[in-house]
Amino acid sequence: MKQKQFDAAQLRQVAGCFPTGVTVVSCYTQKGEVHGMTASSFLSVSLDPALVLFSVKKENQLAQILSEGMAVGISILTDQMEAESNHFARIASMHPSPDFTDHDGAPVLAHSHAWYSTQVDALREAGDHFLVLCQIKSLEAFPEKNPLVYYQGYKKIQAE
Numbered sequence: 001m002k003q004k005q006f007d008a009a010q011l012r013q014v015a016g017c018f019p020t021g022v023t024v025v026s027c028y029t030q031k032g033e034v035h036g037m038t039a040s041s042f043l044s045v046s047l048d049p050a051l052v053l054f055s056v057k058k059e060n061q062l063a064q065i066l067s068e069g070m071a072v073g074i075s076i077l078t079d080q081m082e083a084e085s086n087h088f089a090r091i092a093s094m095h096p097s098p099d100f101t102d103h104d105g106a107p108v109l110a111h112s113h114a115w116y117s118t119q120v121d122a123l124r125e126a127g128d129h130f131l132v133l134c135q136i137k138s139l140e141a142f143p144e145k146n147p148l149v150y151y152q153g154y155k156k157i158q159a160e
């Protein structure tokens with residue numbers, strides 16, 4: 001393979017030019033507790049079958065918990081949920097910790113802008129991350145709310 005002509009800082013800088021939304025991906029541990037992780041790598045992949053994707057760094061705890069067939073909730077955060085984003089990125093803790101509700105066996109964050117209840121279809125290694133392809137089981141949107149945007153920090157946008 002040809003040698004890279006860029007370093008990690010340049011790679012991060014270019015990736016940071018792409019604005020994203022913010023999600024919390026969540027599942028139950030073997031003890032039945034909810035484990036949530038903030039993720040901006042979310043992507044809507046396919047309408048038929050209905051598939052979405054996110055990536056998880058191999059060293060993150062969530063990567064040790066996930067397996068194919070597991071139920072996973074994906075909650076799209078509102079612009080009022082910076083604290084939840086920081087909580088599930090382990091940047092700052094919320095007390096009490098945010099509430100989840102169960103949809104089709106997957107925990108979903110209460111008060112989100114929209115959510116999917118999914119089942120892991122495939123887990124694929126991709127460098128220092130795993131790609132997690134998920135089949136959608138159920139979903140709901142609250143379009144009157146506004147999304148949290150991540151672009152050089154948290155940003156708010158108003159739908160026209």
Ligand SMILES: Cc1cc2nc3c(=O)[nH]c(=O)nc-3n(C[C@H](O)[C@H](O)[C@H](O)COP(=O)(O)O)c2cc1C
Nearest residue numbers: 037038039040041055056057060061062088089090
């Ligand atoms: C806005 C934002 C987006 C993030 N997106 C991802 C992501 O897509 N994938 C990932 O593995 N980590 C992502 N992280 C980092 C994880 O949330 C963070 O490493 C977390 O502590 C991992 O939790 P865990 O080790 O308990 O699973 C993101 C963090 C922030 C603040």
